[in-house]
Amino acid sequence: DGEQANAIAQRISNWKNDRVLPEQALAAATSPADMLCAQAYLRYQRALKAYNALDFDDLILLPTILFEHHPDVLEQWQQQVHYLLVDEYQDTNTSQYLLVKQLVGIRGQLTVVGDDDQSIYAWRGARPENLAQLQADYPRLKIIMLEQNYRSTARILKAANTLIANNSHVFEKQLWSELGYGEPLRVIRCSSEQHEADQVVAEILDHKLRKRTRFGDYAVLYRGNHQSRLIELALQQQQVPYHLSGGTSFFARNEVKDIMAYLRLILNENDDNAFLRIANVPRRKLGASTLEALGNFANARHCSLSQACSRIGSEHIPEAGLKRLREFRAWMSSIRGQCQGEHGVAGIRQMIREMDYEDWLLQLSSSEDVAQRRMGNVHFLIDSLQRVMGAEQLGLDEAITRLVLRDLLEQQDEEETGPDSVQLMTLHAAKGLEFPHVYIIGMEENLLPHRVSVEEDNIAEERRLAYVGITRAQQTLAMTLATKRRQFGETINCEPSRFIAELPQDDLQWQGGGSDTAEANEDRGKETLAGLKNLFG
Incomplete structure (x- = not known):
């Protein structure tokens, strides 16, 4: 499994960084997981030696x-x-x-x-x-403090100084600036993560229109890559160019590609690319030779793969493979029938249950938690489809077409996106960068600071991460939080991050009470976006 291999590779890298050799790792192993990693480390080093190779940590x-x-x-x-x-x-x-x-x-x-x-x-x-x-x-060490900041306004630096003062320091310092005091730092309370995404995108469009800025002047920063999903969809919906740094974009995730292929095949049974992607997802024992024979038959008769399933005979494919192909086509036809009328999304959810896709992800993933996150992306995709249908009064076919178009536009954007695009990235990826206007989303307990860091009592590093985010902003900074979020299929109540309370309160400007219903907030967001689109012409 790729994710487990990556975890082991990271463990080996950490051992090398700490100057722990394979024999020492084996001797110190106290659990089966430690032993597995240590044994992999030993075998890895032997393989490197056999190939007369070194990795970067070895250097x-x-x-x-x-x-x-x-x-x-x-x-x-x-x-x-x-x-x-x-x-x-x-x-x-x-x-x-x-x-x-x-x-x-x-x-x-x-x-x-x-x-x-x-x-x-x-x-x-x-x-x-x-x-x-x-x-x-080095007892004769001479320390030179570089405290003048040439990037941010004094108010942003005051917030950063006040926040980080809660950590212990090796060297005390106070950043200062001659760029003026600057605008208040905004804290935007939203009713849900959907409201948060819509609000951020609406504000970017509004601010860009009023201030004549560029899309490249804006950055949306977050603690974890999963937080980019709704922002991506909201930007796509408003046709705003964006660049996702580091993480995998939502539509590029394998589980999302799988379900998108199923949706495309529901929409058009003659979509051969979709057919080939999902013919063995989950595994249906359709071998490469069977699919190759089916493809040759379809090409010779100028028909789609789906049509060829009902026309091809046992002289081309053995009976066992022929039976599986016809069962797959018949099942897809029944799913297509289930998705007709007003119960379209329910039919798609039923399809996912019938093919045991969740169990398939569990088999492919390195842990149950990873499988749950991936299944969460599937639920998120179907929820997005349902939202599109409800918000714009579309039928299932039209809503699927919209999602497919977004997918295609994203692929095109990845190839063509220039420097004038909204930047999406984690706080870790933002280190060393600067942007005129910054949004830090998800300023909530268990997001920033992250739940694992809270449990491990490692708040100091999370505070440094928030400090890095704040000091990326040159002119304006906004922080958002949601009062409720969806997590693993459940709605949870969220608390504001403790780091907001550690900022200078006189410099904060709060927006949104978070008490309105999600529907009311969403309606207001749509009205704002519609007005902006009209202004843009």
Whole structure:
């Protein structure tokens, strides 16, 4: 499984960053999961050695081991490195720190640039305490504080300073700016995640129209990639160009592609691409030779694959394969019938149950949690279809056509999107970037700070993450939160993030009481968007 392999690869990378060798990992393993990862680590290193290969982590780890065991080699390299400069020092790991220390040696000709308040990569081995260790290892260390900020307004910096003051610090500092005090920081309370997405997109369109800005001036930041789904759909609906950094866009997820293919085949039984995608999803024992024979038959007779299922005979395909093809076509025809009339979405939900798609995802996923998240994307897609039907009084065929068009437009946008597009990214991906106008969505407990960090009492890093988000904004900053969200098919009540309470309250401007019904808020959002579209012509 790809996700499990990625998790093991990350564990191996963390071990190398912490200078833990395979034998040490095996000796320290205390659980079956630890043992599995340690054994994979050992076999992985043997494979690398057999291929005479190194990975990126080895490029740091192995020189530190070499220098430890061969001082003469270390001395040769120290003679070549007279001065060393290291940027983003707060993100260095154990191996990197040791390599720097070895190369610098007793001369101490070292300059580092770092900010312990922006250390947000502990999950991949970064050790912010390396900044503090500098003072112990280099008693003559000279510290130069770079406190003037040339990016943000004074109000944004005041909020950032006030928030991060709740963390302990290696070096105390106060950012300041000569760019003016700036506009109030807005906190927008929404009734639901759908209201949140509609509100953000409506505000971007409204602000762009009034201020004559570019789409590229706006960034929407969030804690987890899953939060981009509704924002993506809302932007697509309003034909706003956007660029998704890092994560996989909603329509590019495999489970979404699967269900979209089923929807396309419901809409048009002659859609051969859709047929081929789902013929064995879930597995129906339709082998490659069977599908190849079906394709050859269809091409020779200029008909679709679905039509060929009823025409092809046993002289082309063995009886077992022929029976499965005809069963699949008959089942799709029955599903098409179930989706007629006013019960269209119910028919689609029934289709998903009948083919045990949830069980199929469980088989493919590395854990039950991963399978639930993927199934959540399926439910989200069907809910979106239902919303489109209700909001615009469309039939199922028209609503499916809309979704298919969005999918195609997104694929086109991925190929053609230029710099003038709204930027969507996680807070981690935003580090080092800046935008005139920033929205941080999902400012709620268990989102930011993340639930896992709350449980593990790792609030300091989550606070640094919020600090990074706030300091991406140059001119305006808005933070949104929802009073209710859908999670694993259930509606949950949400609490505002503790980080909002830690901001200077006089600089916050609250909007929305969150007490209106979702329908009322959605109606207002639609009216706003409709008015904006009319203004745009």
